Amino acid sequence: MDKELFANLVASLAEAGKIAKGEAKPARTTTLNKSGKTNKVQAKPGNKTATVPAIPHTKIDARQVREKTGLSQSDFATVMNVSIKTLQNWEQHRREPTGAADSLLRVFAAAPELVLKALHQA
Template sequence: MDKSLFTDLLQSLEEAKAIRRGETKPSRRFTVSPPDAKSLRERVGLSQSEFAQMIGVSIDTLQNWEQHRRNPSGPAAALLRLVSANPELALRALNHPR
């Protein structure tokens, strides 16, 4: 590994430790909010069972998202963002007839 790259990496790790200990503030923060599952489902015009089946989750999981008891994460959150960005394309890609 290049010595300057190693030095940069080491400096980044030291900064991360200082942030973790509360000694310094991060230079930037990113927050990603998952799309609102209920409004998204209503926007595409599907029932809970249709929407849950289309995205491959149980109705209970969808209801938990809709009632904000849980939040979608990982691939589920990414899929909801895709559906939100382009519902028509997502419906076609997921083979759901309108």
């Protein structure tokens, strides 16, 4: 491992330990209000505070999104950068997309042509 990278890792762990003990303040904090309609995310990098309303989490139907694009399962899985089995599990509601895949599906649902153009697939 690179010595500088290792030194940065050690410094990060030392800082995390101080934050955990309350000896230092984190550079950024995220706070979620648990009431479903008024969720807000607050990020505090340095002295700035940004408040962004959280989008209520609703399930996304991967099959409907894919059909809206007109792509086959194989092509859509390739565009989403997931295996066809993963896409099939989403479409058959055995699994739910999470993280970046969930976000990309939501963008696809809103503007499929734009996403395909952005990904150079159109």
